[in-house]
Amino acid sequence: MKYPVFFISDSTAITTETVGLSLLAQFPSLEFNKYTLPFIDTPLKAQQAYELINKKSEQYGQNALVFSSMVQPELCHIIQQANALVLDLFEHYLTELEQFFHKTSKHAIGLAHKPEAEESYKQRIAAVDFSMLSDDGTNLKHYEKAEVILVGVSRSGKTPTCLYLALQYGIRAANYPLVAEDFLDTSLPKALKDHQDKLIGLTIEPNRLHAIRKERRSTRAYADPGLCRQEIRYANQLFQRYNIPSLDTTHRSIEELSARIIALKGFKQNSD
Amino acid sequence: MKYPVFFISDSTAITTETVGLSLLAQFPSLEFNKYTLPFIDTPLKAQQAYELINKKSEQYGQNALVFSSMVQPELCHIIQQANALVLDLFEHYLTELEQFFHKTSKHAIGLAHKPEAEESYKQRIAAVDFSMLSDDGTNLKHYEKAEVILVGVSRSGKTPTCLYLALQYGIRAANYPLVAEDFLDTSLPKALKDHQDKLIGLTIEPNRLHAIRKERRSTRAYADPGLCRQEIRYANQLFQRYNIPSLDTTHRSIEELSARIIALKGFKQNSD
Numbered sequence: 189m190k191y192p193v194f195f196i197s198d199s200t201a202i203t204t205e206t207v208g209l210s211l212l213a214q215f216p217s218l219e220f221n222k223y224t225l226p227f228i229d230t231p232l233k234a235q236q237a238y239e240l241i242n243k244k245s246e247q248y249g250q251n252a253l254v255f256s257s258m259v260q261p262e263l264c265h266i267i268q269q270a271n272a273l274v275l276d277l278f279e280h281y282l283t284e285l286e287q288f289f290h291k292t293s294k295h296a297i298g299l300a301h302k303p304e305a306e307e308s309y310k311q312r313i314a315a316v317d318f319s320m321l322s323d324d325g326t327n328l329k330h331y332e333k334a335e336v337i338l339v340g341v342s343r344s345g346k347t348p349t350c351l352y353l354a355l356q357y358g359i360r361a362a363n364y365p366l367v368a369e370d371f372l373d374t375s376l377p378k379a380l381k382d383h384q385d386k387l388i389g390l391t392i393e394p395n396r397l398h399a400i401r402k403e404r405r406s407t408r409a410y411a412d413p414g415l416c417r418q419e420i421r422y423a424n425q426l427f428q429r430y431n432i433p434s435l436d437t438t439h440r441s442i443e444e445l446s447a448r449i450i451a452l453k454g455f456k457q458n459s460d
Numbered sequence: 461m462k463y464p465v466f467f468i469s470d471s472t473a474i475t476t477e478t479v480g481l482s483l484l485a486q487f488p489s490l491e492f493n494k495y496t497l498p499f500i501d502t503p504l505k506a507q508q509a510y511e512l513i514n515k516k517s518e519q520y521g522q523n524a525l526v527f528s529s530m531v532q533p534e535l536c537h538i539i540q541q542a543n544a545l546v547l548d549l550f551e552h553y554l555t556e557l558e559q560f561f562h563k564t565s566k567h568a569i570g571l572a573h574k575p576e577a578e579e580s581y582k583q584r585i586a587a588v589d590f591s592m593l594s595d596d597g598t599n600l601k602h603y604e605k606a607e608v609i610l611v612g613v614s615r616s617g618k619t620p621t622c623l624y625l626a627l628q629y630g631i632r633a634a635n636y637p638l639v640a641e642d643f644l645d646t647s648l649p650k651a652l653k654d655h656q657d658k659l660i661g662l663t664i665e666p667n668r669l670h671a672i673r674k675e676r677r678s679t680r681a682y683a684d685p686g687l688c689r690q691e692i693r694y695a696n697q698l699f700q701r702y703n704i705p706s707l708d709t710t711h712r713s714i715e716e717l718s719a720r721i722i723a724l725k726g727f728k729q730n731s732d
Contacts, residue, residue: 192731199719200719202719206478207475207479210475210529211554211557212557214550214554214567214568215563218563222729222730223730223731224729224730226719227719227720253557257482275553275556275557281483284547285484285487289487289490293487294486294488295486312620313620316620317676320592348584348588348627351623351627352627355620355623355624355714442627444472447471447472447473447474447499450498451498451499457496458496459464459495
């Protein structure tokens with residue numbers, strides 16, 4: 189038996205879905221069919237969503253579960269009439285916040301995203317530009333401007349992590365790919381010598397690296413288990429020798445890696 | 461007067477902060493000092509967070525506001541003793557979900573991120589690879605494999621939107637930069653002819669384009685207001701002539717653009 193689950197929002201529904209999915213992850217034995225409905229921002233659209241919920245509840249013979257975030261009470265109200273358990277992220281908390289601040293809230297759509305007004309948004313876009321230009325060590329001069337440099341062998345997770353750091357946090361993240369010639373001697377690659385305080389090593393279990401490389405490329409040598417083991421061993425030795433803090437990417441998502449990198453580097457996340 | 465606001469999580473705190481900030485955006489007249497505390501996953505760390513909250517509440521002469529998401533009730537409980545309004549994203553909803561499913565939840569950390577097990581995670585990483593390889597029209601053969609191709613003038617928002625589509629949704633998004641030679645005649649650029657069903661146009665107000673270009677590059681010609689107006693006019697005419705659906709990026713974040721692109725293209729977000 190699968191449960192029908194809706195994620196409904198007057199905006200992108202990205203946050204609504206993320207929250208909903210992390211709550212549902214606490215029920216790993218259950219299965220869900222997901223329906224994401226973004227931009228439900230008029231009574232008509234809310235009415236259509238209401239009808240779809242009821243249709244699914246009937247089809248499944250089971251009340252649907254609805255995660256919603258609607259800042260306008262009248263739209264929220266329409267959804268709440270459906271044959272479903274409706275958990276609205278805004279309704280519950282806005283009431284508590286209004287009491288806390290002794291202030292009514294705006295209940296207005298679109299207050300959360302104002303790209304042109306926000307310094308932090310500009311910073312994110314600038315960091316994305318930076319990551320694109322400096323990807324995979326092709327522009328070593330960028331290391332000067334980088335806030336962090338991820339060091340690791342091919343397919344250890346450097347590029348997507350750099351991009352996530354840029355997109356989510358506005359951090360200028362460069363990367364340095366460790367290749368065969370870096371392992372010819374035991375010293376730190378020349379390009380990194382002046383930037384030791386910016387380095388974070390990425391490591392990974394050899395079996396997982398082998399699996400990833402095998403999926404990606406056709407040449408057998410590249411994914412060879414022995415080569416994977418050797419490269420990782422060299423990389424880990426380098427991290428140890430130069431006291432480079434490192435993270436194992438085997439079981440970590442780019443979200444977690446990014447948050448841990450920020451914690452490791454002590455990037456300012458707090459107001460003081 | 462500023463309010464101290466905490467975002468506390470046993471995981472990355474990314475979702476907690478996003479939810480908290482979108483709620484606070486409903487109180488635009490208030491100001492906040494933000495403290496983000498990720499990976500609070502032991503009683504000791506929870507105790508330290510508790511003490512920091514109390515310290516700030518005292519410093520500000522004002523109870524702090526705490527958004528938390530802690531799946532373990534004992535950690536949640538420690539935070540809730542602080543001199544603060546604590547709004548926990550899990551506590552409230554897990555209880556409701558347990559009743560709905562007639563099932564107890566796991567209350568276990570780390571269930572939400574299992575990168576190696578999830579097909580959708582692999583798809584996101586593969587889509588990031590794709591976006592990097594196909595960025596800015598340098599690899600036209602990638603258009604075959606693209607699910608969507610964003611078309612627009614330089615600095616209209618193509619690259620960060622492609623990356624967000626890849627990172628968040630696992631969508632293979634390529635882009636085509638419209639340049640001077642594309643405007644020499646009125647026909648669709650040759651590279652796009654076989655892919656008309658994949659195209660989405662990005663447009664932007666000329667003043668905003670001018671401001672963005674001025675900030676980014678030093679050459680005056682590139683940011684010239686007249687050139688910006690002309691390029692945008694040509695681009696919009698192209699979109700109209702070939703019935704290319706288009707989005708104005710002037711006041712839209714990459715999150716919103718991505719969600720709207722998915723809605724426009726009808727990418728499968730629902731289970732049926």
